[in-house]
Amino acid sequence: MPAPRTVRLAPDDNVIVAVDAVEAGTQVAGVVAKERIPRGHKMAASAIGEGKAVKKFGQIIGFASAPIEPGRHIHVHNVTLHDFAREYRFAEAAKNDEILPPELRATFEGYVRPSGKIGTRNYIGVLSSVNCSATVARHMARALERNGALGEFPAVDGVVAFVHGTGCGIASSGEPFDTLRRTMWGYATHANLAGVLMVGLG
Numbered sequence: 001m002p003a004p005r006t007v008r009l010a011p012d013d014n015v016i017v018a019v020d021a022v023e024a025g026t027q028v029a030g031v032v033a034k035e036r037i038p039r040g041h042k043m044a045a046s047a048i049g050e051g052k053a054v055k056k057f058g059q060i061i062g063f064a065s066a067p068i069e070p071g072r073h074i075h076v077h078n079v080t081l082h083d084f085a086r087e088y089r090f091a092e093a094a095k096n097d098e099i100l101p102p103e104l105r106a107t108f109e110g111y112v113r114p115s116g117k118i119g120t121r122n123y124i125g126v127l128s129s130v131n132c133s134a135t136v137a138r139h140m141a142r143a144l145e146r147n148g149a150l151g152e153f154p155a156v157d158g159v160v161a162f163v164h165g166t167g168c169g170i171a172s173s174g175e176p177f178d179t180l181r182r183t184m185w186g187y188a189t190h191a192n193l194a195g196v197l198m199v200g201l202g
Contacts, residue, residue, distance in 0.1 A: 004018065004019070004022045010057050013045065014044065014045055017040070017041070019040075021039045031043065041074070044068045044071060050064050064080075121157050122156055123160050123194065124194060125160055125193045128201075129198055133199040136199055
């Protein structure tokens with residue numbers, strides 16, 4: 001059985017965080033757990049004297065209310081909070097991200113749209129403006145899929161109809177209309193659609 005996973009968020013932390021539950025007697029990160037450490041909880045990575053700072057991610061998150069041995073569960077039963085002097089050295093640890101050269105960066109095949117969105121597919125959408133044109137929109141999409149016209153456009157993944165059952169009897173203002181317009185606009189501007197044809201009827 002693999003050892004439970006833990007993480008130390010900063011080199012000078014005196015706690016480690018249990019990614020998986022750690023059972024008593026299990027050695028992780030060079031420390032033997034003296035009691036069960038629940039998933040997501042903290043374990044002392046070194047001895048912490050009473051009143052000494054508990055540090056996580058390089059920051060003081062509390063103070064030991066009693067001596068804490070390495071491998072002990074750190075939680076509200078042995079950690080307290082109180083005021084303490086702080087010396088703010090703003091952003092002294094800030095550094096530029098170390099970006100890999102282009103040839104080493106992870107990539108995937110996608111389509112960058114004029115809006116800046118990136119799609120992983122390249123479909124043509126046929127949207128019905130009202131439920132009356134739903135059947136027409138479906139027939140248009142099927143016809144283009146069946147007649148072989150897309151063979152001339154190998155970069156197009158297909159034609160898809162987006163239809164709905166409202167529209168004809170809906171008021172041109174108010175929440176129902178706003179919801180319909182927002183939904184249709186979401187389809188029309190989706191990054192996986194290279195182009196959109198809106199079909200109206202009536």
